[in-house]
Amino acid sequence: xxxxxxxxxxxxxxxxxxxxxxxxxxxxxxxxxxxxxxxxxxxxxxxxxxxxxxxxxxxxxxxxxxxxxxxxxxxxxxxxxxxxxxxxxxxxxxxxxxxxxxxxxxxxxxxxxxxxxxxxxxxxxxxxxxxxxxxxxxxxxxxxxxxxxxxxxxxxxxxxxxxxxxxxxxxxxxxxxxxxxxxxxxxxxxxxxxxxxxxxxxxxxxxxxxxxxxxxxxxxxxxxxxxxxxxxxxxxxxxxxxxxxxxxxxxxxxxxxxxxxxxxxxxxxxxxxxxxxxxxxxxxxxxxxxxxxxxxxxxxxxxxxxxxxxxxxxxxxxxxxxxxxxxxxxxxxxxxxxxxxxxxxxxxxxxxxxxxxxxxxxxxxxxxxxxxxxxxxxxxxxxxxxxxxxxxxxxxxxxxxxxxxxxxxxxxxxxxxxxxxxxxxxxxxxxxxxxxxxxxxxxxxxxxxxxxxxxxxxxxxxxxxxxxxxxxxxxxxx
Amino acid sequence: xxxxxxxxxxxxxxxxxxxxxxxxxxxxxxxxxxxxxxxxxxxxxxxxxxxxxxxxxxxxxxxxxxxxxxxxxxxxxxxxxxxxxxxxxxxxxxxxxxxxxxxxxxxxxxxxxxxxxxxxxxxxxxxxxxxxxxxxxxxxxxxxxxxxxxxxxxxxxxxxxxxxxxxxxxxxxxxxxxxxxxxxxxxxxxxxxxxxxxxxxxxxxxxxxxxxxxxxxxxxxxxxxxxxxxxxxxxxxxxxxxxxxxx
Amino acid sequence: xxxxxxxxxxxxxxxxxxxxxxxxxxxxxxxxxxxxxxxxxxxxxxxxxxxxxxxxxxxxxxxxxxxxxxxxxxxxxxxxxxxxxxxxxxxxxxxxxxxxxxxxxxxxxxxxxxxxxxxxxxxxxxxxxxxxxxxxxxxxxxxxxxxxxxxxxxxxxxxxxxxxxxxxxxxxxxxxxxxxxxxxxxxxxxxxxxxxxxxxxxxxxxxxxxxxxxxxxx
Numbered sequence: 001x002x003x004x005x006x007x008x009x010x011x012x013x014x015x016x017x018x019x020x021x022x023x024x025x026x027x028x029x030x031x032x033x034x035x036x037x038x039x040x041x042x043x044x045x046x047x048x049x050x051x052x053x054x055x056x057x058x059x060x061x062x063x064x065x066x067x068x069x070x071x072x073x074x075x076x077x078x079x080x081x082x083x084x085x086x087x088x089x090x091x092x093x094x095x096x097x098x099x100x101x102x103x104x105x106x107x108x109x110x111x112x113x114x115x116x117x118x119x120x121x122x123x124x125x126x127x128x129x130x131x132x133x134x135x136x137x138x139x140x141x142x143x144x145x146x147x148x149x150x151x152x153x154x155x156x157x158x159x160x161x162x163x164x165x166x167x168x169x170x171x172x173x174x175x176x177x178x179x180x181x182x183x184x185x186x187x188x189x190x191x192x193x194x195x196x197x198x199x200x201x202x203x204x205x206x207x208x209x210x211x212x213x214x215x216x217x218x219x220x221x222x223x224x225x226x227x228x229x230x231x232x233x234x235x236x237x238x239x240x241x242x243x244x245x246x247x248x249x250x251x252x253x254x255x256x257x258x259x260x261x262x263x264x265x266x267x268x269x270x271x272x273x274x275x276x277x278x279x280x281x282x283x284x285x286x287x288x289x290x291x292x293x294x295x296x297x298x299x300x301x302x303x304x305x306x307x308x309x310x311x312x313x314x315x316x317x318x319x320x321x322x323x324x325x326x327x328x329x330x331x332x333x334x335x336x337x338x339x340x341x342x343x344x345x346x347x348x349x350x351x352x353x354x355x356x357x358x359x360x361x362x363x364x365x366x367x368x369x370x371x372x373x374x375x376x377x378x379x380x381x382x383x384x385x386x387x388x389x390x391x392x393x394x395x396x397x398x399x400x401x402x403x404x405x406x407x408x409x410x411x412x413x414x415x416x417x418x419x420x421x422x423x424x425x426x427x428x429x430x431x432x433x434x435x436x437x438x439x440x441x442x443x444x445x446x447x448x449x450x451x452x453x454x455x456x457x458x459x460x461x462x463x464x465x466x467x468x469x470x471x472x473x474x475x476x477x478x
Numbered sequence: 479x480x481x482x483x484x485x486x487x488x489x490x491x492x493x494x495x496x497x498x499x500x501x502x503x504x505x506x507x508x509x510x511x512x513x514x515x516x517x518x519x520x521x522x523x524x525x526x527x528x529x530x531x532x533x534x535x536x537x538x539x540x541x542x543x544x545x546x547x548x549x550x551x552x553x554x555x556x557x558x559x560x561x562x563x564x565x566x567x568x569x570x571x572x573x574x575x576x577x578x579x580x581x582x583x584x585x586x587x588x589x590x591x592x593x594x595x596x597x598x599x600x601x602x603x604x605x606x607x608x609x610x611x612x613x614x615x616x617x618x619x620x621x622x623x624x625x626x627x628x629x630x631x632x633x634x635x636x637x638x639x640x641x642x643x644x645x646x647x648x649x650x651x652x653x654x655x656x657x658x659x660x661x662x663x664x665x666x667x668x669x670x671x672x673x674x675x676x677x678x679x680x681x682x683x684x685x686x687x688x689x690x691x692x693x694x695x696x697x698x699x700x701x702x703x704x705x706x707x708x709x710x711x712x713x714x715x716x717x718x719x720x721x722x723x724x725x
Numbered sequence: 726x727x728x729x730x731x732x733x734x735x736x737x738x739x740x741x742x743x744x745x746x747x748x749x750x751x752x753x754x755x756x757x758x759x760x761x762x763x764x765x766x767x768x769x770x771x772x773x774x775x776x777x778x779x780x781x782x783x784x785x786x787x788x789x790x791x792x793x794x795x796x797x798x799x800x801x802x803x804x805x806x807x808x809x810x811x812x813x814x815x816x817x818x819x820x821x822x823x824x825x826x827x828x829x830x831x832x833x834x835x836x837x838x839x840x841x842x843x844x845x846x847x848x849x850x851x852x853x854x855x856x857x858x859x860x861x862x863x864x865x866x867x868x869x870x871x872x873x874x875x876x877x878x879x880x881x882x883x884x885x886x887x888x889x890x891x892x893x894x895x896x897x898x899x900x901x902x903x904x905x906x907x908x909x910x911x912x913x914x915x916x917x918x919x920x921x922x923x924x925x926x927x928x929x930x931x932x933x934x935x936x937x938x939x940x941x942x943x
Contacts, residue, residue, distance in 0.1 A: 012665075013665060013667070016665065016667060016668055017667050020667050020668065020671050026671075327653050327654040327656070327672055328665075328668055328672075331668055331671045331672060331675075332668060364660075364661070364664050364665070365661075365665060365668070366658070366661065367621070367654045367656060367657065367658025367659075367661045367669075367672075368532060368621070368622075368658060368659075368661075369621035369622075369625070369654035369658070370621055370622070370625035370626065371621070371625070371652065371653075371654065373625065374625055384573075387531065387532060387534070389534075390532070390533060390534030391534040391535070391536050392534075393534060394534045394535065395534065395535070395536070395537070412535075415530050415533065415535040415538045416538060418529070418530060418538065418542075419530065419535075419537075419538035419539075419541045419542055421524075422493070422524040422525045422527075422542040422545070423524070423541045423542045423544070423545040424545070425521065425522035425523075425524070425545075428524040429521075432493070432496055432497060432524070435497055436496075436497055439497070448663040451662075451663040451666035452662060452663055452666070452701070453701075453705070454666055454670060455666075455670040455673065455674070455701075455702050455705055455706075456673070456697075456698065456701030456702045456704070456705050457700075457701045457704040457705050458701075459498055459697050459701065460498065461497055461498060462497065462498055462499065462500045462501070464500060465496045465497065465500055466491040466495055466496045466500035466503035466504065466519075467491075467496060467519075467521055467523075468500075469500050469501075469503070469504050470491075470504070470507065470519040470521070471521065473504070473507075475489075475507060475517055475518070475519045476516065476517070476518045476519065477518070477519065477520060477521045478518060478520065
């Protein structure tokens, strides 16, 4: 969101320290991520099928990006023909204004919402509440997070940072007449009772979109709970919000995308519901919303699209598998990122949307281990893009928001010196010879060494280099 | 990848080995020589450029990498005792020099790069005779060896050739140790948590030594083992193999 | 907000033209190659759906209304919501003691409270099933509205054994769905579920708590 806070720099290091100190949290994440990784592995045990499906999924997403402007126009044309009203928003502020104006027109007091990451990006809940509209999260995880007045810590499993006990206490405290129980079935039933009444009463339902089909003007949503179907079927008005990259060309592109999505995300062959919405209620039909609106949001995505390499960020189908497999995410959890999209995809998407000034540290919160790249179902070169953003932060070469914002003269000098020492054999011979002999005299209190030696002994220089040993042993030089 | 058994190879020792683990570097050379291969170690070599590349300083990385490119003029394999540096040379040099006059040269060299264990197993089909005492060890796979070089089974195959060595695999072999180059000092707390988990995993195997093919990981893991006064020692696979087979 | 539309599309077009994307062909062979025999399809669908707590009843073209009736009676279901396509078949088989049959024959606005609070089960037809993922294809119509399969705590779905597809992709391409999608089309692969509390599976969170598939053999 572009707001007053946009100029503050997010301190990932500080937030991660707090997260690391919370053993309960670390345990919750470790357990959850282990489970998600092993379930996914079962789904893709047949490596030939995995490679073929992944190639298909990547091609579907690439094809969509190759025709993005035309497909968005076609989507608009077909949705409009079907009776779905299409709105365009350059910024989250515009998107919020569109949503609010629809709600005010139908005199809305209560809104129910299905899981939508774009609505998190918009901070829609806070915005509507400022305007006196009650908006209730209906996905169980999102509902828990909302009760806790927190934000999701994972894009698929929003309340993954909490355990049953914590949720039991929360329900006891926040839900009227709720008894304390750690029985998951009873907790679930409690949420069912509260939310059923809200589904029936709400004037508007808000949802996200997993894939929008240009060919037919169809909005596809996947979910397990039925809350998404409730939000898109029961209230008289349905508003769907999507990032502009969510379009696919043809209806037949949907099965591979959904298969990769559900299997990668939670290790399910498919979600309980695959909901395909093509129009509002037609004459003679007895239920379904009278109005369906589609809000297509840019919020920096067209800028991401402008760069041939960074564009691949927009292939993402939001399965969250990169989070589940990220050793950094597993340690610090989703909240440490203080962003709607945490983990590897967040580390490349959020800095491009919010700018390298505010988010310049995010691409560095990564060991470049490539675990995410290995499992990404649409083959996004996440680590390559991470490297590119690191470069853009100090040496702008493109239109990335706030490119060059992290340029530091000292750091640049250090690397220039490093390059000079390593690019000339003579300079290297002198420098490495000195380092090998004198390096061990460096005090542990040196700035970077201090960070290293907090939990490690100092690296020990060997006293002589391999170059010297090779010469002594008569190893040929050419 | 297939490769005829060559009579000569280039050896790229890497800067970390040069400064911190020259014995391991030398052991790699001797393992190759022991297979009847002539090893050429260009004295002009320094670093593959990865530290600057991963820090966003691409011009500086290119400058250093270009100096290395000039060293490998003959059509010989380039053997590297590090999966990470090999990955930089094989995968990222072509990207780094894309669209520059050095593109063709970078691609040619990249096509000849081998990680040491990969070369010993797949090209030289090395046979090892263990002369050491019974020992339980575990293997730490570096992320870049696994995911950029595709080196997963080769080092373990080598270790399993050693009759008296019992290899117990880590429960989370694929998980990063938290080194990540500048990451370790840029995000020291997270890095510490990661290496802490790695050490717990290592200790759970009951191994007396952890063997790895990458010195970045080794600096991190052994540094943390020592700081925690843990009795497990860490060693580069080249040196480990060399010691085991020379009695 | 047509300004936003113009500026977004103009930017995208300029960027795409400056850097066109090379697209590898989409090879659907991986989906086209997933084939099972008719018996395998039913077995697979059943195994997969049972794994997520779906219950199955076997019936024939002649006896399915009686099978449904006896099941619901035994389960203590008091009210059954149905649409017009199967109203006559149900009526013909109904006997005293079976649940009250309620037709969904009016707009939801006049019916919402009863739908949400006063109905135990809903019964719908399906367009078929999918072996690959263990899914039912639902295609709601004015005669069989959308909420029948969502709001009542029990959903009974009729599945003809000769209407089984290998994959979702096969069902949509063979039947040319792209030439005319309904207001709402659905795949349903089990009763409503969640794992949002510490990854522990719980059934019946917002949608039906039970899904009963009646396999109608021809």
